[in-house]
Amino acid sequence: MDYESDGSARIRKIREAVGRPSRRVFAGVGEEAIITLPPATRLIATAETLVEGVHFDLTYMTARELGHKALAIPLSRQATQGAQPLYAMVSLGLTQGLSDPFVIELFRGMRELAKRFRVDIVSTQTVPSPTALMVNVTLIGQGSKRSFTRSGAREGDLIALTGHVGTSAAGLNCLKKLGRDALYDQEEIVKAHLSPEPRIKESLALLKSGGVTAMGHLSDSLSKEIYEVAERSEVGALLEESALPISPATVQAARLIDASPRAWALYGGEDYELLVTVAPHRLAEARSALKRLGKPLHVIGRITGKREGIRLRASDGETLPLSPRQWSHFVRRLKKR
């Protein structure tokens, strides 16, 4: 006969780490949550699962960073909808060797980010998982009557990004090739990969300013996201290589390991910047909305007719078709097993 320990000591520690929810929550941080919303609200629900060996590698990532990232990604999804995130529900699949302090640190990382965006972690659940740690976060947010989609881009719109592209890929590739210790002075690329910043405030500011016709985010690669927007909007797109906002830190990192910053920018993914399309005559409004937050809006191309397809004008002036590709080192490693 074999009995399962009830793990209630661990659950108590988790509750402490998660902290007390706000008044909006009647009961929470158990396996169920009772929550309220303002009247007649449109809810936006987003879910994200991260799996060890597929989406993250604990050899160069701390528990706290994992907690941050596992919440940052669904928060970024909420941003693409112009939502105000409210509640997070967390399910963890824990491998056997994992210590309580690790789990507590993970929740601390999550809580720090949740606090900054006024999100309540209303339920937590842990189950055993045979070989890979997994973190599932479901977010419930409040939408307004207007919300963003990927399907509103129109010919002539400008394509723009709220920040750098390729930085996360620089971080990932350098972490894999050089290890974390060697990157002690490369904070920017490491942070971009391990602790991405969800663009919630930027999204809400853009929603208020009007003029954004479609929105996505750099979760998959820029090339894949552009394909997604173009397909749903039934348009084409032309990106300008020379306009890609690649950070000097990324260029430097590429030199370090003899890689291509352009490839990172186009096929890397995980920067979690917003990708927007804007009517040209409303660009100034969108820009000044972000400027108030101290944030840029980089124009990187424009929406074309559908027949023209998805293209990239390279720095040498040549225009080439762009493929919707994405590096996937983790998946590759997995297949080798």
Added chain:
Amino acid sequence: MDYESDGSARIRKIREAVGRPSRRVFAGVGEEAIITLPPATRLIATAETLVEGVHFDLTYMTARELGHKALAIPLSRQATQGAQPLYAMVSLGLTQGLSDPFVIELFRGMRELAKRFRVDIVSTQTVPSPTALMVNVTLIGQGSKRSFTRSGAREGDLIALTGHVGTSAAGLNCLKKLGRDALYDQEEIVKAHLSPEPRIKESLALLKSGGVTAMGHLSDSLSKEIYEVAERSEVGALLEESALPISPATVQAARLIDASPRAWALYGGEDYELLVTVAPHRLAEARSALKRLGKPLHVIGRITGKREGIRLRASDGETLPLSPRQWSHFVRRLKKR
């Protein structure tokens, strides 16, 4: 270089299997969902993750049954709160060998159950998982001003169950020992384990009837659930062995593999019947509410003072302390690896 295939063909097939959502959903079955709720609603959110080798075994369970069960469990949680479930969000961690037809069948199983309870599957997400299939379902339901908790039981209340106990453990143990083929004429115990029925209607009927002071469900074992209710309500409990509603099929199955139906009933779990406490003078109302659904309410004991602890009066009349135990064959197997 290695590129991930976008899996959009699979996603399309999943969308077909999930079917079109009702009018309540503005956008859905992608990775985000936009949904609405009646004004000033109290939301009840419940999440559940099932992991292969921990919570289920595909050697004797079909994809369709897995889909059913993965939704049935969070539905049962919604029932314990007196909620009307509305929306389901599904995340799957898929191992590499898994075929598209398997995934589609899983969603069909989920959809069948969802339809019966008028639940919309509003978002689906799939990620690769290295060694174990996992299914995470988050449910959002509508609560009313009244809702059930585990903390309202009072001394003198009766303890009752909405159906049999031990049937699921009978199914699990026979499936493991004898295999599914040998159980072709044991539909009741097999179904109890593989396709449990969430008691949503029963819960809503009991909520309406009033008189229920606390509610739980048989997800963990009866002994664990009684402990949970007693601890939160700060009371004790006395169960009567002779009153445990054990089905003849369970007794027969126990004979088949020389096991104890009493142990299955007390420590087995996964029956997903509701466990309620009721003031004695309101038992008739609660019973007639369930009778209208053709369902029983079996009284199995009563709530006592806290000092008396949690006890079982055995069939021979002796009263013994009851331990909050649960069998966990899967976890044991896991530890052996």
